[in-house]
Amino acid sequence: MKRIILEVLLVLGLAGAGYFGWTQRAGYEALQPQVTELTEKVDESTKALETAEEELAKVQEALKAAQPATAELSAVKAGFENGDVLKDLEGLYAKQKNLSAERQLGLALVRMLTKGSEDPATVEALQKTLDQVDWKNKQKVICAAQNALAAAGKEVKVLAECFVPPAKPADDKKAKDEKAEEPGKDEKAGDKHAHAPHWDYEGAMGPDNWGKEFPTCAKGQSQAPLNIKGPFAKALYKLAPDYKPGPLTIVNNGHTIQVTVPPGSKLRVDSKPYDLVQFHFHRPSEEQLDGKPMDMVIHFVHKNDAGELVVLGVLIKAGNENPGIKTLWTHAPAKEGPPVSPSGVVFNPANLLPRELDYFSYEGSLTTPPCTEKVRFFILKSTVNMSPAQISDFPFKMNARPVQPLNKRVIESN
Numbered sequence: 001m002k003r004i005i006l007e008v009l010l011v012l013g014l015a016g017a018g019y020f021g022w023t024q025r026a027g028y029e030a031l032q033p034q035v036t037e038l039t040e041k042v043d044e045s046t047k048a049l050e051t052a053e054e055e056l057a058k059v060q061e062a063l064k065a066a067q068p069a070t071a072e073l074s075a076v077k078a079g080f081e082n083g084d085v086l087k088d089l090e091g092l093y094a095k096q097k098n099l100s101a102e103r104q105l106g107l108a109l110v111r112m113l114t115k116g117s118e119d120p121a122t123v124e125a126l127q128k129t130l131d132q133v134d135w136k137n138k139q140k141v142i143c144a145a146q147n148a149l150a151a152a153g154k155e156v157k158v159l160a161e162c163f164v165p166p167a168k169p170a171d172d173k174k175a176k177d178e179k180a181e182e183p184g185k186d187e188k189a190g191d192k193h194a195h196a197p198h199w200d201y202e203g204a205m206g207p208d209n210w211g212k213e214f215p216t217c218a219k220g221q222s223q224a225p226l227n228i229k230g231p232f233a234k235a236l237y238k239l240a241p242d243y244k245p246g247p248l249t250i251v252n253n254g255h256t257i258q259v260t261v262p263p264g265s266k267l268r269v270d271s272k273p274y275d276l277v278q279f280h281f282h283r284p285s286e287e288q289l290d291g292k293p294m295d296m297v298i299h300f301v302h303k304n305d306a307g308e309l310v311v312l313g314v315l316i317k318a319g320n321e322n323p324g325i326k327t328l329w330t331h332a333p334a335k336e337g338p339p340v341s342p343s344g345v346v347f348n349p350a351n352l353l354p355r356e357l358d359y360f361s362y363e364g365s366l367t368t369p370p371c372t373e374k375v376r377f378f379i380l381k382s383t384v385n386m387s388p389a390q391i392s393d394f395p396f397k398m399n400a401r402p403v404q405p406l407n408k409r410v411i412e413s414n
């Protein structure tokens with residue numbers, strides 16, 4: 001079409017030019033270049049058209065070649081839709097007594113493609129896959145099945161195992177609620193730590209998503225940690241730590257290194273005694289000072305008879321080697337597992353405190369799920385040192401919850 005129009009234009013142009021030349025003898029000499037130009041234009045357009053035609057032919061050829069494949073794809077789709085594939089596969093596997101987890105999963109996935117993710121049998125088949133899996137060695141199968149279930153919008157029993165390989169199956173929903181930095185519940189830590197974590201510091205189980213399983217983490221109005229900055233209110237609490245040496249019990253619980261403190265160590269707040277239950281570490285410090293975290297922090301967790309919690313935070317700066325940390329790191333398990341109590345090792349938590357006890361204070365929460373509130377924090381202004389090597393030897397690269405909104409709170413300072 002384009003070609004015809006151009007040809008018409010050329011004829012008209014020639015005619016026009018001819019007429020012009022005929023009526024204006026003086027313009028005759030100008031006629032030749034105009035004709036040449038128009039001819040060139042037509043040539044160019046013809047070339048472009050030819051190229052386009054060639055390309056179109058190629059596409060048509062490719063389409064022809066693709067037709068069998070398209071038909072095949074339709075057949076596959078139809079196979080799923082009418083259930084033939086599922087039937088074939090079920091028929092094939094029916095003869096096998098013990099279906100491997102992979103095949104069970106394959107079957108479940110085919111069922112999902114056939115019947116859709118809402119089909120109860122699909123969900124059941126996927127769940128069956130989970131149930132029969134050899135937990136230690138079939139991580140990929142578990143995760144695939146879990147992800148398929150999750151994609152189908154189903155509640156999945158043990159999603160967290162996709163992130164950290166478990167020592168044994170973990171489906172005790174209660175255990176996860178107990179497993180926090182909440183003190184007093186760690187005495188029974190032995191079997192509990194075999195369970196996989198249900199939260200993490202990154203990814204799908206990271207702090208942004210804690211609220212899905214632990215509502216207080218998202219809805220709480222006085223969550224910790226905080227970015228510590230002024231204006232401050234005047235703090236009036238008097239702090240008097242009275243920590244005693246005792247046999248060392250230390251655990252890697254998958255989230256931190258934690259020392260369980262035997263009875264006897266206390267922190268007095270205005271002469272009100274709180275028992276030191278445990279202390280643990282975060283890297284970097286969870287608390288920030290004017291928007292900046294320190295290298296690490298130690299949280300000393302205390303509880304009184306009424307169950308009220310007080311956390312004393314000691315910020316850590318890279319510097320000289322810390323002899324107290326040297327003892328702890330010697331015995332701290334590198335991998336998650338049960339607590340260890342090396343025989344004859346005595347530790348005094350007082351060795352980790354700075355001399356000066358000036359502090360910032362605020363009402364906060366546990367900084368790990370379930371993020372329980374009404375925890376009084378005292379963050380000491382004086383820091384203690386750990387050597388850069390000691391800091392990098394801490395087995396958790398990042399185990400700090402991001403700072404939380406201040407909301408209506410005012411940070412106090414003494």
Ligand SMILES: [Zn+2]
Pocket residue numbers: 181280281282299367
């Ligand atoms: Zn902590």
